[in-house]
Amino acid sequence: MNNRKVIVKIPASTANLGPGFDTLGMALSLYSWIEMSVSERTEIQLFGDQMKGLPRDKSNLIYKVAQLVFKEAGVSVPELLISMYSDIPLTRGLGSSASAIVGALVAANALIGSPLTDDKLFQIATALEGHPDNVGASLFGGIVVSAWDGERADYVRIEPHHKLETLVAIPAFQLSTEKARHALPAQISMADAVFNVGRSSLLVAALASGELGIIRHAMKDRLHQPYRAALIPGMTTILERAHQFGALGAALSGAGPTLIAFVDADCPDKKALERFLLDTLKMEGIEAETLWLSPCAEGPEITVEQRSEQTSGSLLDRIKGDVKA
Numbered sequence: 656m657n658n659r660k661v662i663v664k665i666p667a668s669t670a671n672l673g674p675g676f677d678t679l680g681m682a683l684s685l686y687s688w689i690e691m692s693v694s695e696r697t698e699i700q701l702f703g704d705q706m707k708g709l710p711r712d713k714s715n716l717i718y719k720v721a722q723l724v725f726k727e728a729g730v731s732v733p734e735l736l737i738s739m740y741s742d743i744p745l746t747r748g749l750g751s752s753a754s755a756i757v758g759a760l761v762a763a764n765a766l767i768g769s770p771l772t773d774d775k776l777f778q779i780a781t782a783l784e785g786h787p788d789n790v791g792a793s794l795f796g797g798i799v800v801s802a803w804d805g806e807r808a809d810y811v812r813i814e815p816h817h818k819l820e821t822l823v824a825i826p827a828f829q830l831s832t833e834k835a836r837h838a839l840p841a842q843i844s845m846a847d848a849v850f851n852v853g854r855s856s857l858l859v860a861a862l863a864s865g866e867l868g869i870i871r872h873a874m875k876d877r878l879h880q881p882y883r884a885a886l887i888p889g890m891t892t893i894l895e896r897a898h899q900f901g902a903l904g905a906a907l908s909g910a911g912p913t914l915i916a917f918v919d920a921d922c923p924d925k926k927a928l929e930r931f932l933l934d935t936l937k938m939e940g941i942e943a944e945t946l947w948l949s950p951c952a953e954g955p956e957i958t959v960e961q962r963s964e965q966t967s968g969s970l971l972d973r974i975k976g977d978v979k980a
């Protein structure tokens with residue numbers, strides 16, 4: 656173990672997919688990387704604009720989560736060398752915290768010979784994140800349908816349809832999950848609960864069977880998006896009108912503020928959809944970045960090597976060419 660170096664590449668994720676609040680997640684082709692090895696003194700290197708302001712001492716989330724794995728496995732590894740680079744923007748609704756938690760769990764587990772099963776990692780990740788949707792997608796890849804009762808999380812993974820693509824519009828402001836959850840009511844009506852059970856069930860069936868045409872009706876939601884709309888000006892217009900510009904459906908990504916449109920790869924005018932999202936946000940005074948992302952069918956990619964191997968170099972050298980252009 657002392658000589659081992661682990662590098663993991665973890666996908667971002669979009670949660671809820673509209674009606675599946677805290678239940679549905681899909682991994683996306685945007686990534687973060689964590690390198691971890693045993694050291695004599697803990698050192699944390701954070702690379703990239705997304706990592707600005709995060710702690711570089713033992714209070715860092717990656718270090719703390721790694722220690723949970725060692726404790727669970729009954730081993731002691733107090734000092735770690737950790738490097739991280741991420742293309743996943745923080746607090747924008749693309750699962751940055753879930754990717755950090757999953758990456759730390761997977762890297763720490765691989766460092767000590769993988770004593771913990773994926774299911775165990777999923778249970779820990781869900782308890783840490785507080786809901787299974789983002790962590791399930793980052794850990795298993797593809798589309799993950801999950802349920803958590805506060806003690807145990809169960810899931811089923813669905814292979815994403817080969818024609819499914821997504822367009823995300825990432826507003827230039829942050830919105831923490833905590834703040835976006837505070838906007839939600841403590842109770843909802845039976846009519847709204849029935850509405851969401853119907854849409855969420857329809858969406859899962861559509862994604863599993865490849866009936867993409869029904870997605871537009873299935874992505875509707877009354878549980879969280881209406882209450883969060885005031886935090887994301889322009890959101891309601893985008894959700895209501897995205898289909899007119901060729902989207903299969905649209906939703907708030909996770910807790911927002913990112914908006915996500917599901918698109919058929921054969922959509923004839925992708926530029927028009929992109930312009931519609933950007934223009935709608937701009938009319939509200941919001942600058943945004945758009946990215947075309949594919950569903951990521953795989954969970955974390957794990958590389959374990961001996962530190963003495965010739966292949967070693969800095970994390971940035973290793974992943975160069977793989978990062979977002």
Ligand SMILES: Nc1ncnc2c1ncn2[C@@H]1O[C@H](COP(=O)(O)OP(=O)(O)OP(=O)(O)O)[C@@H](O)[C@H]1O
Pocket residue numbers: 668670709710715716717739741744745746747748749750751752753755789830831832833908909910911
């Ligand atoms: N690599 C990291 N190292 C340490 N902390 C991180 C890292 N990545 C994310 N975090 C923590 O997670 C917080 C963001 O979590 P939050 O749940 O608010 O947003 P998100 O995960 O990006 O979006 P969403 O959950 O809506 O998809 C950051 O402010 C930071 O505290």
Ligand SMILES: N[C@@H](CCO)C(=O)O
Pocket residue numbers: 670671676677678786788789832835836879909910
């Ligand atoms: N299901 C979560 C995802 C964000 O972490 C929410 O919408 O609050």
